[in-house]
Amino acid sequence: MLTHLRIENFALIDNLALDFAGGLNVLTGETGAGKSIILDALDVVLGGRVSGAQVRTGAQRAVIEATFGPSAAIADWLAAQQIDSLEEGLVVVREISGKTNRARVNGVLVNQAVLRELREQLLEITAQGQSLQLEKPEVQLELLDNYGEIAPRRERFRQVYETLQRRKGELARKKAARDDRLQQLDLFRFQFEELSRAALDDPxxxxxxxxxxxxxxxxxxxxxxxxxxxxxxxxxxxxxxxxxxxxxxxxxxxxxxxxxxxxxxxxxxxxxxxxxxxxxxxxxxxxxxxxxxxxxxxxxxxxxxxxxxxxxxxxxxxTLADVIAHYRNLERDLAAIEGSGEDLEVEERELAGETRRATELAAELTRARTEAAGRLEGDLVRELAPLGMGKVRFAVRIEPSRLASSGADRVGFLWSPNPGEPLQPLTETASGGEMARFLLALKACLGGADRIATLVFDEIDVGVSGRVAQAVAEKLLQLGASHQVLCVTHQPLVAALADSHYRVHKAVLAEAGEERTVVRVETLNKTEARREELAQLVGGHSAHEALEFAGALLADADRRRSAVRP
Incomplete structure (x- = not known):
């Protein structure tokens, strides 16, 4: 879970420090207030693309620091990377200058590949038009396994598969060594026979x-x-x-x-x-x-x-003593070469048995995934219906593939958002808004089975209102019960359900005799402050009506929160 974010000299942010809690965290503010800059900084610190142009004008470098609370999964990842754990958990720092940028995890320099690997353990950002992770077939496979609670079974298979691969590698090396020796066998035999005829025994x-x-x-x-x-x-x-x-x-x-x-x-x-x-x-x-x-x-x-x-x-x-020693070595080598064939035959039979066992376990995974796919198809369609997508058809395609550490399946998500249209790959046909709502419904289906602790949604409620907006808000609240959710929104229905509410705005400061624009964030802890912010989001009403409506939203949000999280 993201606990702290510090941003220095990034875009319009001069110096900003934010503390986040669990549940649903909402960022609101006028269009262009800088909400997306905060999410951009979060993206950058975990390996997103960056350029020197993102350094605040007049500054030499930008620094972004994100702290994530400790967890067993992160402890295992740090151990695998040979990076020490910290009491506060995990601290990722990225420094950006005009020509270079550096990243550190708990004080240790890491490259972009390591950052991206770490990101997949920590956080997922979903925005209109952004579905990078879901485009990967392996991600779709993992989502299905998490939904069907197949991950433990897949882990057992992975161990069997990796043992099998090691045995295959060892056998291949032995065969290569045997082939090399066989190429020398005729020469060895000629030399051995020549020395045998010489009957050497006295140096x-x-x-x-x-x-x-x-x-x-x-x-x-x-x-x-x-x-x-x-x-x-x-x-x-x-x-x-x-x-x-x-x-x-x-x-x-x-x-x-x-x-x-x-x-x-x-x-x-x-x-x-x-x-x-x-x-x-x-x-x-x-x-x-x-x-x-x-x-x-x-x-x-x-x-x-x-x-x-x-x-x-x-x-x-x-010397003659060397000749006699060579003769004895030839005798030993010939025995080893001529006997190695039988040893390899035994290993080949054993490997064939292990391969059959792995194939059987992969088939069990396929059956479990097929059963889980049927349930996911029904659950996801039900989750999408209240999000204004009641006519959606969804299917999980499972195709056989070459045996790998995840099994022998290739998974693809297919859907048809409109009646009469054929099923198509999800990431090729879904619009930004459709993809955002699909991901929201998918995360709701996964619930606590999703290994990602922090979910970030950037304006996924754009273009929806009324009943659909209320459904989106309730889905986000539901997700907040099992995840930390960060959401940038313009919807008062969503903002009202927040466990933690942050208002983002711009301020103009005087620096060195010039006016400079900076981004500021205010944590709205008091009900009155939240009511005023919700009234700003409502708009189109008189100030009095907006405040009354905002108060009603907060009261209703308390009831809904109690119902979802008794």
Whole structure:
């Protein structure tokens, strides 16, 4: 609910602050007094079009501030926008200058799209020729759902639908990933088979093969040198004793010397140990020489295997350990790719079941909407009859559409205001006055089911009088029981029923030696002030007659208000 509106330097308004209450709030005043400027400011602060020309002449900027009382819906919206709540509720401020304009919600800068989204939560302005929201099929659908109290069921469907869409998106991503992997499957299989044939399991195999190749390539030389070394160490030659013979002789000499000098005994022990090690080395060299054989076939295999490993390293390396790791990864990836098809088939079956469930819930929504449409058609025609539209035909067209978060229906409002004329889309054929009265009747049908808390009507009673004007007034009073209603009117019958009455007028002030016109608003709290304002609206009577008639209107309004709101 709108609780406060402050306007500074906007059009003819220099500085204006208004407090609003619940129920029916009426603004009256002479034509051109500035009533519509106030509604324009309310439109602008919630995202309406604006230009620098709307800034009051001589001012640098205009500021419009609207405060709305707290509610659960607004708290949820603020939380979704990550904007802090305020104790007073919601404060929207829009600043307008010649080149730029800024908007803030609870002190946070927001763009036009956010403002327009917020507007749909807070307020609806209905004026002659203005039916922007009702032109949208989704708005007509929501109105029907609100009327039929289908919104909770639609919310349950929305949750199912959004879960379904998420599952579809996840499955689509998995399929795309699978397709990408399948494109690599042949390559993976080729690589896997190549590495499988290579039978790799030892990352040090290449180093071992290099050692084997060196040994095999020099087998003859190794045999010859082994024999020669054995002779040098152990057997000796005709003209040269073996190393073991020399060590043995040296050891005996040190033992003899140790008999005379005990400090030489350790040296003798060292030679003895050396003799033992040389003897062991000689025997080991002899055994090695006996095992070394020239093997051309094994050498050829070793060379071939080394070439194979080098080729694999160049493809999948750089090291043999990297090649083995790649092989193991291929094995794992191939298992995942070949197994993913079965997993996706299970998910596809589950998704098909969820789709059927969503389709069934959408069909239930369609049936509920069809039933609600029939009731709305009858109720709306009855509400329009006293508004001077007794011959109206109205129908709600429900057509199938692609499954969406609101169901599988497209709703359209059709009507024929004159007998003999076919049903046509409402927003294409209704005049401004007809549309205003239609919306008034529609809001009366919705009652407390309408999620919009504040309804603004700008001179919707233009061109009606007598019985129709009284019906319009009673509809506005009825709406005031479930909504906050702001109404600009010239009808005394409407103004008399107001819970809060504001008189708008122009004043001329002296500013810097010049006369300037400004808009002023007076809250008419006292019965006498209201009676005088109603007398001005009545016109065409003597002052005395007008005042008496205005007093009678107020007395009758009290009775009607008590009847509507016991």
């Amino acid at each position: 040090q195999e290449e180093e071992q093969l290099l050692a084997d190749r060196s040994r095999l390539a020099h087998a003859v030389e190794l045999q010859h040198n082994s024999l020669k070394l054995y002779e040098m160490l152990y057997e000796g030659a005709l003209d040269q004793p073996a190393v073991t013979d020399l060590l043995g002789q040296s050891s005996e000499l040190l033992i003899q010397m140790g008999e005379y000098d005990a400090s030489l005994v350790p040296l003798g022990e060292m030679l003895e140990n050396a003799l033992v090690q040389v003897q062991e080395c000689a025997r080991a060299v002899n055994r090695y020489g006996e095992t070394v054989e020239s093997d051309p076939e094994t050498l050829e295999y070793t060379e071939k295997r080394l070439r194979q490993l080098k080729n694999l390293r160049q493809k999948y390396g750089p």
